[in-house]
Amino acid sequence: MQILWCGGENIDFNRCIYQEYNSVTYRSDYARSSIEPQTGSSVIISNPFWGGSVTSCWLVARVHWDSSLTWQRCIGFGQRNKTLGTGLWLSSGDSRDRFALRTYNGDSGSTLVQGPYTFRNYYLHHIAIQVISYGALGTINVFQNRLQVMTYTGDITAGSMSAIDCIVFTGQAGYVRASEVIVTDNDPRALSLMSHVPNGAGTSSQWTGAYTAIDDTEIDDSDCVYTDTDDYNGRFAMTDCKSGTFYVRGIKTVARACSPSGSTANVLKLGVYSNSTVDVDSGQLLGESFESVERWASTINGNPMTPALLNSMELNLRSEVYTS
Ligand SMILES: [Ca+2]
Ligand SMILES: [Ca+2]
Numbered sequence: 001m002q003i004l005w006c007g008g009e010n011i012d013f014n015r016c017i018y019q020e021y022n023s024v025t026y027r028s029d030y031a032r033s034s035i036e037p038q039t040g041s042s043v044i045i046s047n048p049f050w051g052g053s054v055t056s057c058w059l060v061a062r063v064h065w066d067s068s069l070t071w072q073r074c075i076g077f078g079q080r081n082k083t084l085g086t087g088l089w090l091s092s093g094d095s096r097d098r099f100a101l102r103t104y105n106g107d108s109g110s111t112l113v114q115g116p117y118t119f120r121n122y123y124l125h126h127i128a129i130q131v132i133s134y135g136a137l138g139t140i141n142v143f144q145n146r147l148q149v150m151t152y153t154g155d156i157t158a159g160s161m162s163a164i165d166c167i168v169f170t171g172q173a174g175y176v177r178a179s180e181v182i183v184t185d186n187d188p189r190a191l192s193l194m195s196h197v198p199n200g201a202g203t204s205s206q207w208t209g210a211y212t213a214i215d216d217t218e219i220d221d222s223d224c225v226y227t228d229t230d231d232y233n234g235r236f237a238m239t240d241c242k243s244g245t246f247y248v249r250g251i252k253t254v255a256r257a258c259s260p261s262g263s264t265a266n267v268l269k270l271g272v273y274s275n276s277t278v279d280v281d282s283g284q285l286l287g288e289s290f291e292s293v294e295r296w297a298s299t300i301n302g303n304p305m306t307p308a309l310l311n312s313m314e315l316n317l318r319s320e321v322y323t324s
Helices: 307-312
Strands: 003-007 017-020 034-037 057-065 073-078 087-092 099-104 109-114 123-132 138-144 147-154 166-169 176-184 198-201 233-238 251-257 267-274 277-280 291-297 314-320
Touching: 003 166, 003 251, 057 073, 073 123, 073 176, 087 123, 099 138, 099 147, 109 147, 166 176, 251 267, 267 291, 277 314
Parallel strands: none
Antiparallel strands: 003 176, 017 034, 034 176, 057 123, 057 176, 073 087, 073 166, 087 099, 099 109, 123 138, 138 147, 198 233, 233 314, 251 291, 267 277, 267 314
């Protein structure tokens, strides 16, 4: 199974996200919060899938449903360069506690199929959605608490969307929260997403600033860690796995970063420091404004990940001065 994308905090989505800390809306031993739109938001979209767009994939998420609205968009699949809201959506139906599958062209929606009246209000649902061959003849299956509740085969085209490259989430404040969002190429119903955050100084860190500047729950760019020197490693200890037996599929490293005007260092390499070895990606060129950059790794220094390895690793940020 390949993990195509994952996320569950405002750093993973790019529009008007509020984080909800009422732990009935998420699993507090896995996630730090759920996400929720701010009042006045438009539809929220995720950071892009790492490997580009796909036409078949799965989504699994924890969804806290607290909506009094019919035909309320909840979560689904989108394409980042299309009119906001375009997508293939799990929605409420003609009753607030009824499932529906809808397509939106960015302007209006149409119903593919309605499901059972089991979208229970004020309840944390385990939702999985499978898309097979997005297009004029495709199939969508929806699972609630791992059991199938809807299926539709036919034209599942949404507006001018040609493929799927992001997750879309409701813009309606106060009704829907999501956490532990994972996109895969195969059945992800057994997967969980656990957030790990900086909780101490790292080994021989060369960057300026303390971990407390980057342990934000709500994004706070007013304090951060930084360097303007080539090939400097910023290292920070990370929180551990919860106890239990886990098979670790991999880790996503995500940071908000920028290279302000006048900087020398302009590339950020993301990864980890483990067993005295740096394992970072080839780096991403930064703009002058803060934005999220992500890296997925299914191994550390070529070794399969284990909870013990994760517990001992440190976050490793590495600077680079790139000149074309
Ligand atoms: Ca901060
Ligand atoms: Ca640790």
